[in-house]
Amino acid sequence: MVQVRLRETQVAIKRIKDFFERKLASELNLMRVSAPLFVKPESGLNDNLSGIEKAVSFKMRKYDQDVEIVQSLAKWKRLALKGYGFSIGEGLYTDMDAIRPDEVLSPIHSLYVDQWDWEKVISVEDRNKEYLYKTVREIFNVFKRTEDYINSMYPGSFQKKLPNEISFITSQELEDLYPDLSPEEREHLITKENRAVFIMKIGHKLKSGEPHGTRSPDYDDWDLNGDIIFWNPTTGSALELSSMGIRVDKEALEKQLKIADAEDRKILQYHKMLINGELPYTIGGGIGQSRICMFFLEKRHIGEVQASVWTDSIINECKENDIFLL
Numbered sequence: 001m002v003q004v005r006l007r008e009t010q011v012a013i014k015r016i017k018d019f020f021e022r023k024l025a026s027e028l029n030l031m032r033v034s035a036p037l038f039v040k041p042e043s044g045l046n047d048n049l050s051g052i053e054k055a056v057s058f059k060m061r062k063y064d065q066d067v068e069i070v071q072s073l074a075k076w077k078r079l080a081l082k083g084y085g086f087s088i089g090e091g092l093y094t095d096m097d098a099i100r101p102d103e104v105l106s107p108i109h110s111l112y113v114d115q116w117d118w119e120k121v122i123s124v125e126d127r128n129k130e131y132l133y134k135t136v137r138e139i140f141n142v143f144k145r146t147e148d149y150i151n152s153m154y155p156g157s158f159q160k161k162l163p164n165e166i167s168f169i170t171s172q173e174l175e176d177l178y179p180d181l182s183p184e185e186r187e188h189l190i191t192k193e194n195r196a197v198f199i200m201k202i203g204h205k206l207k208s209g210e211p212h213g214t215r216s217p218d219y220d221d222w223d224l225n226g227d228i229i230f231w232n233p234t235t236g237s238a239l240e241l242s243s244m245g246i247r248v249d250k251e252a253l254e255k256q257l258k259i260a261d262a263e264d265r266k267i268l269q270y271h272k273m274l275i276n277g278e279l280p281y282t283i284g285g286g287i288g289q290s291r292i293c294m295f296f297l298e299k300r301h302i303g304e305v306q307a308s309v310w311t312d313s314i315i316n317e318c319k320e321n322d323i324f325l326l
């Protein structure tokens with residue numbers, strides 16, 4: 001019986017991924033491209049995430065060259081758009097696999113990250129809140145269509161979890177609503193109420209003196225970014241499905257590097273190109289593949305939809321609760 005359930009899950013995972021990928025490409029006018037698994041650290045292309053996580057690295061033994069496994073492709077994609085000669089309104093997406101050795105394991109966190117990384121060329125006039133919201137709604141439409149598709153493939157197996165529209169709120173507005181709560185607690189309450197929320201402007205310090213969340217200073221514009229978060233009734237908690245935003249221009253980059261005390265990055269190749277105006281204006285983000293499958297298939301643990309490594313205590317706890325890890 002367990003074997004049958006595992007095989008059925010694998011079939012459903014592929015159906016969700018194939019459908020979502022096609023609809024995302026169509027909705028945002030994206031072309032699939034190949035992407036690197038590792039980059040040279042001196043290129044400045046790797047994602048520093050919050051600035052604390054250390055990338056997994058190794059040496060090319062025959063060439064005495066250090067390389068790092070990508071933590072995301074946020075900066076690489078922008079360079080790729082230039083290299084491929086994409087025009088305004090065109091973009092790319094790719095499968096991104098990463099290893100996050102500093103991650104604290106949980107039902108929604110694994111050492112292995114699999115997501116669709118996407119990026120799209122925009123005009124300088126598109127660097128505004130209205131364009132960001134428009135793109136969020138387009139992505140939400142893909143989520144809605146995916147839910148309808150998978151529910152039709154398995155009639156009566158899954159509930160309708162998404163609302164008709166996604167709600168929008170800034171991180172400061174959210175803090176004003178719940179000033180005595182942590183960012184995670186605020187997300188829990190606002191998402192439970194609205195079921196699908198885009199929390200905007202993540203990175204800058206709020207009135208409390210703390211940011212809603214940490215963001216690398218050199219890809220998202222902290223005034224034009226945010227997270228797509230759904231209420232997951234299976235786990236009774238908020239689930240972040242995507243982090244995205246309009247990318248920094250020269251002004252935003254220099255401002256955020258100064259705030260983050262990371263102005264030394266200006267000597268890196270990528271940052272030099274951006275400051276010199278050699279890269280296109282873009283919008284982009286990442287969408288978690290395993291989290292999407294976990295959400296739509298109503299799984300209680302991300303290990304039910306991806307093969308990763310877990311501690312013995314987690315494995316035993318899952319067995320006791322009839323959770324079958326891949």
